[in-house]
Amino acid sequence: MEARVDPGSGSGGMEETPQAADNSVAISIRNLAAQFGEREILNNISLGILRGETFVILGGSGCGKSTLLRMIVGLMRPTRGQIWINGLDITQLSEEEFNELRKKIGMAFQNSALFNSMTVGENVALPLREHTDLEDSTIQIMTRIKLDQVGLSGCDPLMPSQLSGGMRKRAGIARAMAMDPEILLFDEPSAGLDPIIAAGIDELILKLKQAFRMTIVLVTHELASAFLLADRIAMLDKGAILFVGTPEEFRSCMIPRVRQFLERRADEESQDVEQYLRSLTREASPAGNRM
Amino acid sequence: MYSLFALVGRGFFTLAGYVGGVSRLTYNCTYWVLVAPFRGKGLRWYASVRQMVVVGFNAVPIVSLISCFIGVIVALQGAYSLRAFGALNYVVNMVAVIITRELGPLLTAIIVIGRSGSSFAAEIGTMKVGEEVDALETMGLNPVRFLVVPRYLAMLIMLPCLTTVADTAGILGGALFAMVSLGWSLPNYLLRTVDALVMRDIVSGLVKSIVFAVIITKIGCYEGFSVQGGAEGVGKSTTASVVKSIFAVIAADMIFTAIFYYGSES
Numbered sequence: 247m248e249a250r251v252d253p254g255s256g257s258g259g260m261e262e263t264p265q266a267a268d269n270s271v272a273i274s275i276r277n278l279a280a281q282f283g284e285r286e287i288l289n290n291i292s293l294g295i296l297r298g299e300t301f302v303i304l305g306g307s308g309c310g311k312s313t314l315l316r317m318i319v320g321l322m323r324p325t326r327g328q329i330w331i332n333g334l335d336i337t338q339l340s341e342e343e344f345n346e347l348r349k350k351i352g353m354a355f356q357n358s359a360l361f362n363s364m365t366v367g368e369n370v371a372l373p374l375r376e377h378t379d380l381e382d383s384t385i386q387i388m389t390r391i392k393l394d395q396v397g398l399s400g401c402d403p404l405m406p407s408q409l410s411g412g413m414r415k416r417a418g419i420a421r422a423m424a425m426d427p428e429i430l431l432f433d434e435p436s437a438g439l440d441p442i443i444a445a446g447i448d449e450l451i452l453k454l455k456q457a458f459r460m461t462i463v464l465v466t467h468e469l470a471s472a473f474l475l476a477d478r479i480a481m482l483d484k485g486a487i488l489f490v491g492t493p494e495e496f497r498s499c500m501i502p503r504v505r506q507f508l509e510r511r512a513d514e515e516s517q518d519v520e521q522y523l524r525s526l527t528r529e530a531s532p533a534g535n536r537m
Numbered sequence: 538m539y540s541l542f543a544l545v546g547r548g549f550f551t552l553a554g555y556v557g558g559v560s561r562l563t564y565n566c567t568y569w570v571l572v573a574p575f576r577g578k579g580l581r582w583y584a585s586v587r588q589m590v591v592v593g594f595n596a597v598p599i600v601s602l603i604s605c606f607i608g609v610i611v612a613l614q615g616a617y618s619l620r621a622f623g624a625l626n627y628v629v630n631m632v633a634v635i636i637t638r639e640l641g642p643l644l645t646a647i648i649v650i651g652r653s654g655s656s657f658a659a660e661i662g663t664m665k666v667g668e669e670v671d672a673l674e675t676m677g678l679n680p681v682r683f684l685v686v687p688r689y690l691a692m693l694i695m696l697p698c699l700t701t702v703a704d705t706a707g708i709l710g711g712a713l714f715a716m717v718s719l720g721w722s723l724p725n726y727l728l729r730t731v732d733a734l735v736m737r738d739i740v741s742g743l744v745k746s747i748v749f750a751v752i753i754t755k756i757g758c759y760e761g762f763s764v765q766g767g768a769e770g771v772g773k774s775t776t777a778s779v780v781k782s783i784f785a786v787i788a789a790d791m792i793f794t795a796i797f798y799y800g801s802e803s
Contacts, residue, residue, distance in 0.1 A: 319675045345677035353675040359668035373676045
């Protein structure tokens, strides 16, 4: 099977159609590149994520998948390329315009990123308090509903430090959902959790997907999570897209790097510690010479 | 020679980058305090009051105690020199002027740097490491408005208040010496203090304290936002915020003292 690099798969001639007119595409990424100094993190990424689908971005550590997610939500700016969300090119938006758009996007962070100085309830209520004119009593009810939805009923007066790892993840998801976003982004939702708790988080995401039909973009390296949740999978390797397709297509994909990932085979290069250290020295030496 | 130029050049660009970063933060902060409220983005007064309690009210005991001790020390050192000229009575003038014009604002600023400037850097730095700052941005909440402005308002209001407390405690320290060693009564000491001071002495100290408030908040918060890495980065930024704030406060103090001195001459 050949490498399936499909910039706008399912979007129907997306390259020619203005994004604003193509209502089926929630997120469209075009020729995206990111560079830190000499190091290229993302290289010419093009993707189309459809409205209502669960799109999983897979890849090994350091392949650029979290960077891609951070760019989608505007935490990092691309070196070049465009990201269109709901028909708006976010690289061209002013901060105020982008903040308006962000109200329609929720993000659950890898470490939950709960505000430790606030209770769980205050964390979930924060976007509602800041972005709406709702009465305090209404906000409290909505907060309880969100916490119920993630299985944290009655946890609103607790501080984040009193929660377990899995509960923190759930609270982070509840906060991400507070504004009823159209797009929900997950950065490694099951990272650092034991398999049972991780399975619980996967089930929660599945439940949310079925209940709310929102667009979900999930970054992970857990194959089990990807196969359970994904409508489509993209695999990133060394900053480039290696594959885009359905889970079934991914399973049967014959690209060597994809097979290696699926079969959990170690990289021969990375086993050679001496070579790795030498590569680091090579990277560091040009800067050293300039000094 | 080449490496010397490189060193100087690198140092200059590092300094310019730092000053530029702090200036940008000050500009953003000024926008959120002065402009944004007129565009429907109100100030977060509840958070500001909470910060006022932490920065100001909770610091009153330590600021009072240290200022009182310094008042006694200045009176003792002054008496040592003035006794030789038979001018012990002038201890009261010396304490009043030195405390209100110089030591009150400076000591208060240094105590606040240790208590609050460092905690600004540590709190914001920990939030940055824990992705809490990123979480604010993804929610469409500006981190400067959310984290810096309440601290800035608290510092702008509470540092002059704490300086007034320090001035009072320092003068009472001088009075303690005068009562014990010179046999003066407290009302007599205070009356002489009022005679010795002019409004300019007190105002110049308070103006300095406002400038110090800006410096401490900006450097503390900027260092917090600059944290890289984990706990080690937070530790480094916290230390850097204290060292840089003390340096900047003393440099600003020197400049303002010179301005007030030459300003009063002309």
